[in-house]
Amino acid sequence: MTIRTRLTFWYAGILTASLLVIGFGTYREIDERLRHEHHREPEEHALAEAGEMIFQVGLPAIVLGLLGGWWLTRRALAPMTKLTDAVEKIHERNLREPLPRTGNNDELDRLTDVFNGMLARLDDSFNRTREFTLHASHELKTPLTVLCGETETALRDDSLAPAERERAASLLDELRRLTRIVDGLALLAKADAGQVALKLEPMRFDELVRDNFADAQILAEPHGIRVELTACEEITVRGDRHRLRQLLLNLADNAVKYNQLRGWVTMSLRRAGDAAELTIANSGPGIPPEILPRVFDRFYRGDPAHSQAVDGCGLGLSIVQWIVSAHKGSVKIESMPGISTTVTVRLPLGANR
């Protein structure tokens, strides 16, 4: 029950009660007067007269009171509704926008001020975390450059014993992996801080998908995985070519990596309403339902046993999610454990714009 309904009922109750008091007073008064004038007339007469008065005056008063009360509470609570709508729109990106004050300096304004103060503090700590990640990823790049460079220099030394060479090469592989993680982290940190500008232009998404399909086939071949492109409609979207290709390759690579030997991958691109809908499904081991909501989280690895077997940086899907949202699209993953996993990406159409 809303505050408004509750207040109106209380209001109506109080009105009715006061009306009854007035009615009772009137009845006593009339009864007294009748008794005085006519010396003991029947009580019913006074009751009828009082009832009539209440009916004639009280009922309209109650109706008016109810309507007035309804209107009054609505007026009083309107800033509350506005505040609720404004608070509802808050997410980590627009913490800086203050909630609107009514300007009446009332209790609600105080509440708004308290909210704004809290938002500013939240924004501050979000920014600190973001900046920390950004700086950390930058700071890591220089030592990583040195490490990679020194290791590569060592590998170029022809006098290196085969065992040493193998060790250096394996070190270099890990360094490359670390580099990819740092790169991914830097990209996401920059995206969070709104520092990545996308170069949006109309482009044939189907051509990118076809291109990606060819790469996916090549990636899948060593694992005996069959890749099919079941549909590829001619679709134009407004997008950043490099980022969309990164999105496609990430998804295709995942579909091949998290799969089974001699499994399958199907890709399709269709028009669905005012969006381009890309689906990539595979015969992967699937994702348990309790893990599904977290697969886009950075560095989240559902199954610790699994994470060892598959080489990845743990940021692929987070990057996918960022690319999709930067294109004002949506992405979702559905999975039937043991049977298949389907990723659906929807991007707004960009034709004739």
Add this chain to the structure above:
Amino acid sequence: MRVLVVEDEKKTASFVRKALQAEGFAVDVCHDGDEALAAARATPFDGIVLDIMLPGRDGLSVLRQLRERKNATPVLLLSARGEVNERVEGLNAGADDYLPKPFELAELVARVRALTRRSGENKSTVLRVADLTLDTVTHRAQRDGADIELTAREYRLLEFLMHSPGRLCGRMMILEKVWDYDFDPGTNLVDVYIRRLREKIDANFQPKLLHTVRGSGYLLKEAP
């Protein structure tokens, strides 16, 4: 070939110098922007490796100054920030290539080689390594006189490798030039394509031409 390396991080500067020297370049090293500008004015270099973040005058400013003075020495920019906008900004300021840190040494060497070799290239439309030939007009590949069927991507990969025979080609450079990817996808796409290409051009022939250098990249050459 003489190259100027401008990098304030001493260790990075040192291994870049070593790697370039090993490739037969004469290398000068500077650690800040003003020094670099003076050096570039005094000596005609064949190429400059320029870090963007430098104490004092930054790399982009050095580059702009050079171009204002009509100095057209090819420049490879290095950057730890690695932002897409920065790449565009650098290329607009007159850079010839851009490499984000951390980079692979093989990558850097390959790029410097590509920069310094611009002019006086072999302009023939038929590329040749041993008995392997590639006609860049008809897209026809042959080994020992036998036709080799290539997909579009395989063709581009082979063409890229054949443009610098005997030279190491880094994985990122291949991804950039053959796939047009400006990011490291973290997949073994290049390895898989190389394997396929090897099956087509090397499997039934001797000597083997396509070699993998562990941890560095690939190269196409006659002798192992």
